[in-house]
Amino acid sequence: MRRSGARRTTPASAPSAPRRVAARVAAMAAPPQSWLESQGAFRVGVPALDHFPHGVWSRLLSRHARHVGADALVYGDTLGYAPLREAIAEYLATVRAAHAGAGQILITSGAQHGLQICAHALLDPGDRAWVEEPGYPGAHQALGTVGALPVLVPVDAEGLDVAAGIRRAPTARLAYVTPSHQFPLGATLSAARRIELLQWAARTGGWIVEDDYDSEYRYGSRPIAALQGLDADARVIYVGTFSKVLFPALRLGYLVAPKDLLPAFRASRDALDTCSPMLPQRALHDFIREGHFARHIRRMRVLYATRRAALQAAIQRHLPGTLQVVGAEAGMQLTALLPPEVDDVALSLRAAQAGVSVRPLSPCYRGDVKRNGLILGYGSVDERAIEEGVRRLRRCL
Amino acid sequence: MRRSGARRTTPASAPSAPRRVAARVAAMAAPPQSWLESQGAFRVGVPALDHFPHGVWSRLLSRHARHVGADALVYGDTLGYAPLREAIAEYLATVRAAHAGAGQILITSGAQHGLQICAHALLDPGDRAWVEEPGYPGAHQALGTVGALPVLVPVDAEGLDVAAGIRRAPTARLAYVTPSHQFPLGATLSAARRIELLQWAARTGGWIVEDDYDSEYRYGSRPIAALQGLDADARVIYVGTFSKVLFPALRLGYLVAPKDLLPAFRASRDALDTCSPMLPQRALHDFIREGHFARHIRRMRVLYATRRAALQAAIQRHLPGTLQVVGAEAGMQLTALLPPEVDDVALSLRAAQAGVSVRPLSPCYRGDVKRNGLILGYGSVDERAIEEGVRRLRRCL
Numbered sequence: 001m002r003r004s005g006a007r008r009t010t011p012a013s014a015p016s017a018p019r020r021v022a023a024r025v026a027a028m029a030a031p032p033q034s035w036l037e038s039q040g041a042f043r044v045g046v047p048a049l050d051h052f053p054h055g056v057w058s059r060l061l062s063r064h065a066r067h068v069g070a071d072a073l074v075y076g077d078t079l080g081y082a083p084l085r086e087a088i089a090e091y092l093a094t095v096r097a098a099h100a101g102a103g104q105i106l107i108t109s110g111a112q113h114g115l116q117i118c119a120h121a122l123l124d125p126g127d128r129a130w131v132e133e134p135g136y137p138g139a140h141q142a143l144g145t146v147g148a149l150p151v152l153v154p155v156d157a158e159g160l161d162v163a164a165g166i167r168r169a170p171t172a173r174l175a176y177v178t179p180s181h182q183f184p185l186g187a188t189l190s191a192a193r194r195i196e197l198l199q200w201a202a203r204t205g206g207w208i209v210e211d212d213y214d215s216e217y218r219y220g221s222r223p224i225a226a227l228q229g230l231d232a233d234a235r236v237i238y239v240g241t242f243s244k245v246l247f248p249a250l251r252l253g254y255l256v257a258p259k260d261l262l263p264a265f266r267a268s269r270d271a272l273d274t275c276s277p278m279l280p281q282r283a284l285h286d287f288i289r290e291g292h293f294a295r296h297i298r299r300m301r302v303l304y305a306t307r308r309a310a311l312q313a314a315i316q317r318h319l320p321g322t323l324q325v326v327g328a329e330a331g332m333q334l335t336a337l338l339p340p341e342v343d344d345v346a347l348s349l350r351a352a353q354a355g356v357s358v359r360p361l362s363p364c365y366r367g368d369v370k371r372n373g374l375i376l377g378y379g380s381v382d383e384r385a386i387e388e389g390v391r392r393l394r395r396c397l
Numbered sequence: 398m399r400r401s402g403a404r405r406t407t408p409a410s411a412p413s414a415p416r417r418v419a420a421r422v423a424a425m426a427a428p429p430q431s432w433l434e435s436q437g438a439f440r441v442g443v444p445a446l447d448h449f450p451h452g453v454w455s456r457l458l459s460r461h462a463r464h465v466g467a468d469a470l471v472y473g474d475t476l477g478y479a480p481l482r483e484a485i486a487e488y489l490a491t492v493r494a495a496h497a498g499a500g501q502i503l504i505t506s507g508a509q510h511g512l513q514i515c516a517h518a519l520l521d522p523g524d525r526a527w528v529e530e531p532g533y534p535g536a537h538q539a540l541g542t543v544g545a546l547p548v549l550v551p552v553d554a555e556g557l558d559v560a561a562g563i564r565r566a567p568t569a570r571l572a573y574v575t576p577s578h579q580f581p582l583g584a585t586l587s588a589a590r591r592i593e594l595l596q597w598a599a600r601t602g603g604w605i606v607e608d609d610y611d612s613e614y615r616y617g618s619r620p621i622a623a624l625q626g627l628d629a630d631a632r633v634i635y636v637g638t639f640s641k642v643l644f645p646a647l648r649l650g651y652l653v654a655p656k657d658l659l660p661a662f663r664a665s666r667d668a669l670d671t672c673s674p675m676l677p678q679r680a681l682h683d684f685i686r687e688g689h690f691a692r693h694i695r696r697m698r699v700l701y702a703t704r705r706a707a708l709q710a711a712i713q714r715h716l717p718g719t720l721q722v723v724g725a726e727a728g729m730q731l732t733a734l735l736p737p738e739v740d741d742v743a744l745s746l747r748a749a750q751a752g753v754s755v756r757p758l759s760p761c762y763r764g765d766v767k768r769n770g771l772i773l774g775y776g777s778v779d780e781r782a783i784e785e786g787v788r789r790l791r792r793c794l
Contacts, residue, residue: 016630017602020570021661022543023521028664039471049470058462061676065455065462070777073446073644074436109506113670124420125522125544141668146419147522147544173417205414233413247470249675264418267425271538272669273510278646279458280674380467 024144034352035359041389042311042376043357044333047244048303049380056292057246060283072278078266080107080254081281087288088240088254096215097225098238100256106265107276109251111213114239115142115176117255118209120268122174122237123148130165130175134364134371136183136211139176148173152367155182159189162196174207175200179227180215184335184364184375186327194227201235208236214331216245216297217304221329234258242284244332244379245297252280304332310383311376314390322397323374332379335361337371342397344372350396356389421541431749432756438786439708440754441730441774444641445700453689454643457680469675475663477504477651478678484685485637485651493612494622495635497653503662504673506648508610511636512539512573514652515606517665519634520545520570527562527572531761531768533580533608536573545570549764552579556586559593571604572597576624577612581732581761581772583724591624598632605633611728613642613694614701618726631655639681641729641776642694649677701729707780708773711787719794720771729776732758734768739794741769747793753786 039046064072079085085105092098108114115138123129125147131139133152143150151172153165159182165175175197179189189197201208210227218224228236241253257265269275287293308328315323315336323336338344344360351358361373374393378386436443461469476482482502489495505511512535520526522544528536530549540547548569550562556579562572572594576586586594598605607624615621625633638650654662666672684690705725712720712733720733735741741757748755758770771790775783 017600019657020602021658022517022519025518025661025664039467046471049467054465061462062459065458068451070436070446073646074443075645109670116669120419120542121422122419145517145668146542203414205417248472249470251674260416261418264422267422271542272513273506277648277677
């Protein structure tokens, strides 16, 4: 074995050749995001981990780790473990009024992965895709991978402004939407806009990617069915994740594709990373079928309602004129607008130094007109930490 | 909750709008690959699963499934679990003469995922990349995602013909190579070619992606150090996988990047699927540190040498004039050339019907000149199954 002391190529004595990375990452590999460093108040996207039934989960993992027939060890089906796909299909039909046979489900490693698969399967370089403005940064990342171009479409109190999208890019190949709880401003896509959007897709051949994050938790109003359930033309691809209902380190999610798109989605998954690991899929199947999943969501719904109320009350107590809360109807986070003169990025850096994680709103805008605000997660913090976090935030202001 | 019986959009009475998928998958979602259906003889890429220390692995998983502090449940570091990265860095330095600090390691979900991350981080649409011809189909898939263009570079007994690559595309952005055991023809990249390739990269600014699959198992000759270890200009990105030394359903691998590329690779991973699951990383860390990994590889090296000998002997016994074995020096598979008049794809379909999995060679060629042959894996089959598989194969011919 030649060791590192052996002959290596001599570094060129001429100036070094360029060390270029792809343009798509050169801009992204950019300022550190301080709000990601803390796990406490008010980290976005992290559920109540101390309330997760770890004992149950651990037992299910061990059950499947022991039984290791070859079928559990070889490359799995690209679409995922069939019994889990069946369990998800039933859950979606019951809880989200989504139409899906098990054969339309593809297991992913989470929402970002799901968005990436959609982009890979549906978009050619140069294709245009509607993205909500402000919107989810991950959608921009997914488009950038395949060379598709985002068309920024404004949102208002009814959600995505479909008419504006049609004006800006009537023949866009795809629309990325968060209809249950618009990220980041929180609006629910109204019934009228849902019809408009579906009709646009049916008329033009556009695809709709519905990112239904946080739909499990809704407060004070009737649950909203998935857009996909209204779709008679099979133009919606539904993306879901288990990161926020279970725990993020699990890396499991799913998407629901129209039947005729399955070969394309299969090919995309194969190209990106082949298939999902088997063990967590088997454990999750049992977790759903044995009733733990539904039970856990019910308990968390109550817990998050309490935490949401605590956060809103704390804001009202300590920062009533400064933070204007929007988008609190669902999920595990709310957005609070700041006065225009407050730099939300600078504020989040100060807050991080004070041990408080607040995600600034303005980077969610890709156009020239931005609003300052903060996205505050309340899933993973108890009421005491919420109160303390808001106090510290006030001191940073 | 509106149920599925409620109002849905009326399907357009006009002819349906087009249902177009991306061009990159329209061609891929193509003929079924019959050789993937069977897990027995001679499935390529599957290790000896019945010899894997399941009890040990199961115990390590359970150990970590029980201890579930928040740090094990939240989104992990994009680069992966730091102690595992350290363990891999040490392993590579010792066993592959590769130069890497733990900070240069990124945990992936396998080789395909690693290739995809490389393409995302390093290639712009339209960039040209050398791919061995015949070569690894997964490399083409990774290039296709980001709109890069493959340049087919022939291989000979010394491996990649670097001079031919320079003639065809002197300013290619990247070269994808399998220097330890060329896929699929099996040549080892000679010392002279290694120097040529590294000098090309240093001179032009090209990157080299070294896919070191199967390097753990080498027969009858001295181990070959990784190309990355000879690289004084930090132009090599090294891609490894645990699928074939542990088991494919685990979905863990790694890549080693030059230090200055880490921000780009981090950004790419974040865009594609954020991070890897925590539990298997922790179990794998212990598996390596407690010596089980090294022990397992040593035992498998002996086992595979036996199986390889059995396969070569069976071929000599039953098909001496028909199959010409090449590329048997390493790994868990060998390639056998067929006479030009034998259609290897048709043969693989017939063999699949007879319960034998043989991967045809000709689809690994993307150019007009192809050779017929079979890629036969011997990792997962015992000597009796090898003998029976070769007999059945003979009947199919």
